[in-house]
Amino acid sequence: MSVTSPDSVFIARSEGISAEGVRDQYADGRAAKVWEIFIGDKNSRTDNYKKFLINLLKSKNCKRILDVACGTGVDSIMLLEEGFEVVSVDASDKMLKYALKERWNRRKEPAFDRWVIEEANWLTLYNDINEFIGKGFDAVICLGNSFAHLMDSSPEQREHKKAIRNFEKCLRPGGMLLIDHRNYDNILETGSTPAKSLYYNTSHTADIKTSVLFYCGKPAMVTMDYVIEANNLTSEFRLSYYPHELKRFSEILKEIFGSKAKHQLFGDFKSLNDIKNPAFYIHLIEKNLN
Numbered sequence: 001m002s003v004t005s006p007d008s009v010f011i012a013r014s015e016g017i018s019a020e021g022v023r024d025q026y027a028d029g030r031a032a033k034v035w036e037i038f039i040g041d042k043n044s045r046t047d048n049y050k051k052f053l054i055n056l057l058k059s060k061n062c063k064r065i066l067d068v069a070c071g072t073g074v075d076s077i078m079l080l081e082e083g084f085e086v087v088s089v090d091a092s093d094k095m096l097k098y099a100l101k102e103r104w105n106r107r108k109e110p111a112f113d114r115w116v117i118e119e120a121n122w123l124t125l126y127n128d129i130n131e132f133i134g135k136g137f138d139a140v141i142c143l144g145n146s147f148a149h150l151m152d153s154s155p156e157q158r159e160h161k162k163a164i165r166n167f168e169k170c171l172r173p174g175g176m177l178l179i180d181h182r183n184y185d186n187i188l189e190t191g192s193t194p195a196k197s198l199y200y201n202t203s204h205t206a207d208i209k210t211s212v213l214f215y216c217g218k219p220a221m222v223t224m225d226y227v228i229e230a231n232n233l234t235s236e237f238r239l240s241y242y243p244h245e246l247k248r249f250s251e252i253l254k255e256i257f258g259s260k261a262k263h264q265l266f267g268d269f270k271s272l273n274d275i276k277n278p279a280f281y282i283h284l285i286e287k288n289l290n
């Protein structure tokens with residue numbers, strides 16, 4: 001048997017039901033069901049970075065935002081409440097169903113009535129949502145360690161580049177991409193993942209067991225087994241991630257946006273001067289004006 005990717009040697013996540021061409025790790029509904037418990041109170045989660053994000057978006061005159069990994073809708077909802085126009089997409093209908101429910105419950109509020117929610121996959125994003133792009137979004141956000149779900153076994157990271165190219169195409173000239181990933185440099189060095197962070201501050205997370213799969217001598221996949229304890233019940237789910245190392249990820253962004261594109265880096269939404277070993281890196285990269 002010829003081995004062509006890490007996936008073919010080790011089944012590390014929910015097989016997923018592929019409606020759009022990617023495996024939906026959330027397809028069995030286990031993570032989706034406890035996701036909001038994992039996140040903790042929605043407001044206290046977004047309070048951790050709301051001011052930073054809103055100030056940033058306003059300072060760049062952003063009004064129309066595309067949330068490309070909306071999941072259950074936590075960031076999109078915050079942005080709608082702050083007066084932004086939001087289009088939210090995700091590949092997982094199991095996750096989207098919670099966002100759709102919120103839109104329905106709040107349909108009497110004009111912002112929620114106008115909220116566009118679509119199923120879409122980053123690899124075909126530009127075509128999937130073409131009718132909503134218009135002159136391009138002011139900002140694309142991909143937060144909560146979402147991008148790392150996209151596996152890529154090609155040494156040149158073809159799929160990652162394709163997805164980021166699609167994000168770039170959805171932006172207007174001068175628009176910005178805000179995208180994050182966990183601090184995989186540290187995870188690879190220590191072999192462990194902090195259970196609590198600015199995104200996941202619930203008191204219910206008991207543990208995240210971390211495994212690193214090496215493939216052809218290189219770290220190829222990080223698998224996290226989550227244990228959530230709430231209301232005397234224990235829920236477990238497994239998610240796998242591509243371990244984006246900071247230097248390489250920055251290089252890919254520059255390759256897609258161009259070497260002159262303005263790129264800024266934050267740690268846990270703070271300046272890197274103020275934080276030594278962040279749980280998350282957040283990249284801000286701007287599309288050139290011409």
Ligand SMILES: C[S@@+](CC[C@H](N)C(=O)[O-])C[C@H]1O[C@@H](n2cnc3c(N)ncnc32)[C@H](O)[C@@H]1O
Binds near residue numbers: 071089120145
């Ligand atoms: C870790 S969850 C985060 C959701 C939300 N941003 C949050 O922080 O709560 C990651 C989301 O990315 C979505 N996702 C993963 N791969 C995707 C792809 N190729 N296209 C679109 N969405 C994808 C998953 O379905 C999931 O809802």
